[in-house]
Amino acid sequence: MAKRGYKLQEFVAHSGNVNCLSIGKKARRLFLTGGEDNKVNLWAIGKPNSLMSLCGHTSPVESVAFDSAETLVLGGASSGVIKLWDLEEAKMVRGLTGHRSNCTSVEFHPFGEFFASGSMDTNLKIWDIRKKGCIHTYKGHTRSISTIRFTPDGRWVVSGGYDNIVKVWDLTAGKLLHDFKFHENHIRSIDFHPLEFLLATGSADRTVKFWDLETFELIGSTRPEATGVRSITFHPDGRTLFCGLDDSLKVYSWEPVICHDSIDMGWSTLSDLCIHEGKLLGCSYYQNSVGVWVSDISVFITIT
Structure with missing residues (x-):
């Protein structure tokens, strides 16, 4: 029987260790890496050489993100500085300061000229790209913020931290809506049901x-x-959730929660997952190398 999870490619991505990685969710063919060499590199899945190397940071890059059109890129550094690049013009268009410590997470708003950033300084900041500055700072986490996601409608932003808490913030009211406190260790990944x-x-x-x-x-x-949960993503049809662990992939439904399948994967530090044309793509990193992993998941589409 053919192996259900396999490595598509592996390559050296940076001259120093890789710190972060993010797959573009539009075409699901591009991904970003940030490294100890202070660079953000752009890659196409299946291609061994980088499409572009984005320079400008003077300290290691710890968080990266695409906008929804995959034309803008954010990179947050250990200095707390955030850089914004325009891929079409192949240049850096913004350098933003405000965090007092490492910028550990960045995320573009689904529409509109905004993005969010989280830091080891425990603050969540909302930035206006056009005004070139921070327009709101949310305080409430007691330890470093580890992950951020906007709701698909763009009204809320959700942050997870090393304080084991998930916080839901209302962007229009500018306040905390709710805390989720049932996790016993830090939050690594957040996803919203598509429907x-x-x-x-x-x-x-x-x-x-x-x-x-x-x-x-x-x-x-x-x-x-x-082992710990590294990355999660809902199937586009909303019927199942794919969960990337340290060494395997699990497929869940909920109400009630049932594990439908488990697939052994050889990835190292899994950083991001996405689903494209009946296949699950996972990108992981180890030291200065990146691995791209594939699993055929078309069999799960029949689950109800």
Whole structure:
């Protein structure tokens, strides 16, 4: 029987260690890496050489993100500085300061000229690209912010931290809406259901939890896995959630929470997952190398 999860490619991505990685969710063919060599590199899945190397940082890059059109790129550095590049013009267009410590997470708003950043300084900041500055700072986490996601409608931003808490912030009201406090270790990944008002959170506590965003109630949790949860993503049809662990891929449904399948994967530090044309793509890194992994998941589309 053919191996269900396999490595598509592996290559040296930076002259120093790779710190972060993000797959573009538009074409699902491009991804970004940030490294200890202070660079952000742009790659196409299946190609061995970088398409572009984005320079400008003077300290290691710790967070990267595409905008929804995949024409703008953010890179947050250990200095706290955030740089914005325009890929079409192949140049840096903004350098933004405000964080007092490492910028550990960046995320573009789904539409509009805004983005969010999280830092070891515990602050979540919202930036206006046109005004070239921070327009709001949300305080409330007690430890470093590890991951950020905007809701698909762009009204809320959700942050997860090393304080084990997931916070939901209302962007229009400029205030905290809710805390989710049931995880026992830091939050590594957040995803929203494509069709329902449902949030999934994956943690180093080895569980995924599902939350109703209308009632703010916990509606289910996976049993603790053998290793921590690295990255999660819903299938575009909303029927299943794919969960990347340290060494494997699990497929879940919820209400009730059921694990439908487990696939052994040889990835190292898994950083991002996406689904494209019936296949799951996972990108991981180890030291200065990046691995791209594939699993055929078309079999799961029939799950109801």
